Amino acid sequence: MTLKERYEGVINYFKTNVPVAETELNYSNPFELIVAVILSAQCTDKRINQVTPKLFKDYPNAEALAAASSDTIFNYIRSVSYPNNKAKHLVNMANMLLKDFNGVIPSEIDQLVKLPGVGRKTANVVASVIYDKPAMAVDTHVFRVSNRLGLTKAKTPLQSEQQLIKHIPEQYIATAHHWLILHGRYVCLARTPKCEICPLTEWCQYFKTKVINKDAPHSLSTKKTIMTKPDPIKTKILNIKAAPAKKSPAKKTETKKDADTKGFIAHSTSLKPGDKAPSFSAKDQNGKMISSKDLKGKNVVLYFYPKDNTPTCTLEACSLRDEHKFLSKKNFVVLGVSADDENMHQKFATKFNLPFSLLADTDMSIIKAYDVWGTKRFMGRIYDGIIRTTFIINEKGIISNVITDVKSKEHGKQILEL
Numbered sequence: 146m147t148l149k150e151r152y153e154g155v156i157n158y159f160k161t162n163v164p165v166a167e168t169e170l171n172y173s174n175p176f177e178l179i180v181a182v183i184l185s186a187q188c189t190d191k192r193i194n195q196v197t198p199k200l201f202k203d204y205p206n207a208e209a210l211a212a213a214s215s216d217t218i219f220n221y222i223r224s225v226s227y228p229n230n231k232a233k234h235l236v237n238m239a240n241m242l243l244k245d246f247n248g249v250i251p252s253e254i255d256q257l258v259k260l261p262g263v264g265r266k267t268a269n270v271v272a273s274v275i276y277d278k279p280a281m282a283v284d285t286h287v288f289r290v291s292n293r294l295g296l297t298k299a300k301t302p303l304q305s306e307q308q309l310i311k312h313i314p315e316q317y318i319a320t321a322h323h324w325l326i327l328h329g330r331y332v333c334l335a336r337t338p339k340c341e342i343c344p345l346t347e348w349c350q351y352f353k354t355k356v357i358n359k360d361a362p363h364s365l366s367t368k369k370t371i372m373t374k375p376d377p378i379k380t381k382i383l384n385i386k387a388a389p390a391k392k393s394p395a396k397k398t399e400t401k402k403d404a405d406t407k408g409f410i411a412h413s414t415s416l417k418p419g420d421k422a423p424s425f426s427a428k429d430q431n432g433k434m435i436s437s438k439d440l441k442g443k444n445v446v447l448y449f450y451p452k453d454n455t456p457t458c459t460l461e462a463c464s465l466r467d468e469h470k471f472l473s474k475k476n477f478v479v480l481g482v483s484a485d486d487e488n489m490h491q492k493f494a495t496k497f498n499l500p501f502s503l504l505a506d507t508d509m510s511i512i513k514a515y516d517v518w519g520t521k522r523f524m525g526r527i528y529d530g531i532i533r534t535t536f537i538i539n540e541k542g543i544i545s546n547v548i549t550d551v552k553s554k555e556h557g558k559q560i561l562e563l
C-alpha cells in the first residue's frame with residue numbers, strides 16, 4: 146500500500162463516518178478558547194470543562210483577567226495540572242493581549258506563540274478553530290495515532306505536524322486534528338489500542354506489522370477474530386462502520402443503556418408554530434444590518450447552525466444555496482445564524498458562494514431568543530451548543546414551521562416540500 150492510498154483510506158473513512166469533529170473543550174468565543182486550550186496542556190478536557198464555567202463568568206475578557214492576580218486565578222484552577230504556572234500564564238497572556246494585540250487574539254502562529262502559555266500546539270488549535278487556518282495541532286493522541294497508522298514516521302510533534310500537513314488536503318487539516326484526537330481517545334488507546342473494534346485496520350501499519358503477529362504485544366490471532374468481536378459501546382460512540390457491529394443486537398442494548406443510564410435528552414426550542422417570531426437584528430457577512438422589521442411581507446427561512454466551515458454546516462448551507470432560486474420564487478428570504486463573527490461568515494460565504502446573508506450573532510441574542518442554545522450529544526460527549534434548527538416565518542411575522550430534524554444534505558428540498 147502506498148502512503149497516498151493509506152492517507153486516502155483513512156481520510157475517506159473519517160469523512161464518511163465522522164463528518165463533524167470538534168474540540169471537546171467548552172467555549173463560546175475566541176478568548177475563552179485560548180484560555181481553555183492553555184489550561185488543557187497535560188490535563189483532560191473533562192477537567193478543564195469543570196473549572197472554566199466559573200472562571201469565564203468572573204473573568205469574561207482579557208481586561209478582567211489582566212487585572213486579576215495569579216493567586217486569585219490559582220483558586221479557580223487549582224484542580225487542573227500545574228495550576229501555579231497556568232495561573233501566571235493566563236494573567237500574563239491577558240496583559241500581553243491588551244498591550245501588544247489591542248485585545249484581539251492574533252491569527253498568525255508566530256504571533257500566537259509569543260503569548261505566555263501558548264506553545265505551538267495551542268497556537269495551531271487557536272489558528273485552526275478561530276481563524277479556520279489549515280494548521281495541524283499535534284498532541285499526544287495525534288502523534289501516537291498517526292505514527293501507528295503509518296501516516297507519519299515522526300520522532301517529534303513538529304515532524305508529525307509537517308508530515309501530516311504535507312499529505313492531508315488543506316480543507317481537511319483542521320478537522321483531521323479532531324479525528325485523530327478522538328480516535329486516540331476512544332479507540333487507539335496509548336497502552337492497549339482497541340484494534341478489535343477499530344475500523345482502520347485495513348490501512349494501519351501497526352495492525353499489519355504488530356497486531357496480527359502472534360508474538361507481538363496486543364496481538365490477536367487472526368483478522369477474522371478481530372472483526373467479530375466489536376465493542377458495542379465504542380462502536381456506537383464513534384459511529385464505526387464495522388459491518389457486523391452495526392447490525393448486532395448490541396447496538397440496541399447500548400442505545401437503551403445509554404439513554405437509561407445517562408438520561409440524556411437533547412434540548413429543543415420551546416418556540417412552536419403559531420408563535421410570534423422574536424424580532425432580531427444583526428450584521429451579516431458584508432457588514433449590512435439585517436432586521437426582522439425590514440422583512441415584513443416576506444417569508445423567512447431563519448436557520449441556526451453550529452459553526453461556519455464545519456462539514457455538516459457546509460452541507461446544509463450548500464443545499465440552501467442550490468435551492469435558493471426556487472426558495473426565492475416562493476418569496477423566501479434565507480438567513481443563516483451562528484455565533485461566528487462577520488469575518489468568519491464572509492470567508493464561509495465566499496468559499497461556498499452562498500447567495501444569502503449569514504447573521505453574526507456574536508452576543509448570541511438571537512440564538513437565545515429562539516431558544517436554540519442547549520445540551521446536545523455528539524460522539525459520546527454531552528455539551529452545550531447551538532442546536533441545528535430552522536424556523537419558517539410567514540409574511541406576518543408568525544412562525545409557521547419549526548424544523549428540528551434538519552436533513553443537512555437536502556435541507557433546501559426539505560423546506561420546499563413543506
Ligand code: SF4
Nearest residue numbers: 333338340343349352
Ligand atoms: S488498528 Fe489498532 S493500532 Fe491501528 S489505528 Fe486502529 S486501534 Fe490504533
